[in-house]
Amino acid sequence: MDDPLTMKIVFHGSNAANFRQGFEQLIEPGHRVVDVGDALTAPGEAGHYASADVIVGIKLDASMPRPEKLRLYQAPAAGTDAIDLTLLPAQSALCNCHGHEDAIAEYVFAALLARHVPLAQADADLRRGEWTFWAGRPKALRSELGGQTLGLLGFGHISKAIALRAKAFGMRVHAANRGAVVSEHVDHAYALTDLHAFLAGVDVVVVTLPLTAQTQGLVDGAALRAMKPAAWLVNVGRGPVVAEQALYDALRSRRLSGALIDTWYQYPTPDQPQRAPSKLDFAALDNVVMTPHMSGWTSGTVHRRQQMMADNISRLATGRPLLNVLRPASTDQTHGD
Numbered sequence: 001m002d003d004p005l006t007m008k009i010v011f012h013g014s015n016a017a018n019f020r021q022g023f024e025q026l027i028e029p030g031h032r033v034v035d036v037g038d039a040l041t042a043p044g045e046a047g048h049y050a051s052a053d054v055i056v057g058i059k060l061d062a063s064m065p066r067p068e069k070l071r072l073y074q075a076p077a078a079g080t081d082a083i084d085l086t087l088l089p090a091q092s093a094l095c096n097c098h099g100h101e102d103a104i105a106e107y108v109f110a111a112l113l114a115r116h117v118p119l120a121q122a123d124a125d126l127r128r129g130e131w132t133f134w135a136g137r138p139k140a141l142r143s144e145l146g147g148q149t150l151g152l153l154g155f156g157h158i159s160k161a162i163a164l165r166a167k168a169f170g171m172r173v174h175a176a177n178r179g180a181v182v183s184e185h186v187d188h189a190y191a192l193t194d195l196h197a198f199l200a201g202v203d204v205v206v207v208t209l210p211l212t213a214q215t216q217g218l219v220d221g222a223a224l225r226a227m228k229p230a231a232w233l234v235n236v237g238r239g240p241v242v243a244e245q246a247l248y249d250a251l252r253s254r255r256l257s258g259a260l261i262d263t264w265y266q267y268p269t270p271d272q273p274q275r276a277p278s279k280l281d282f283a284a285l286d287n288v289v290m291t292p293h294m295s296g297w298t299s300g301t302v303h304r305r306q307q308m309m310a311d312n313i314s315r316l317a318t319g320r321p322l323l324n325v326l327r328p329a330s331t332d333q334t335h336g337d
Helices: 013-017 045-050 101-116 119-127 157-168 192-200 221-226 244-252 299-318
Strands: 008-012 032-036 054-056 072-074 093-095 149-153 172-177 188-191 204-207 232-235 258-261 288-290 325-327
Touching (some): 101 232, 157 172, 172 192, 192 221
Parallel strands (some): 008 054, 072 093
């Protein structure tokens, strides 16, 4: 492995394994691709991890071997909050992947349309002989998605894809973001310091923010009270960006009309494969739609991320700038793209 064009690429754990099939066909011949388990306890796995040039994975902590030779830690997803940056060698870049924004945008609009076009209820009712939404009766009237104001909390890849589609439906779009929002699809932009004013002016807020020390609990009880009582909250970012107890209380008391939650506060573990998504009983609330962190998980997402990772490996081998760099290598002129 002394040839800089030939690298050991280690796929670490069950998450990375989702992107493994057919990966050799996407990269130049000569690289060695090795699969290791999450625990790194099988014979030789710890050694492979420690000697990797590239690791594809989502977790690095002090209990794991330190990959001293590492040149690229490539996360196969957007989130990198389980990767301890202090354990990355100085010469290693950290990159992530997107490619899930189109899938998440479709998920969001499937949910929004279902609120205004209740096909499932109309079908179920008519099968029982009930013409609930029959045109021509005042009580059968339904609302329209195009008459709503959509609020995007965060304005990265996901929100940009959602905003584009929102305009196709005729929605007004507001966005709140740490940095400047420049988009022809956004009617009004707010700074995060104006969070409550932003929340007060929208009918639906879609949370797309990553989990950081600054965003954890950002949408707290006071923020939820700033929302319209008829508003709806959608979380496709990270669960703890929205305060768990505050959200539950707002929904249970009907202070908030409803929520669609795809990103949660607890996830399954090997010891608890059927673990509830929260310590609180969201499942008992009839104004919550619960999904199992599925919004971005499509075959298209997998293919796009595979290609992006393969591109980065080619770029690393040939000395070209890497894509989606979150932390550049100290000896390399990598940059985000």
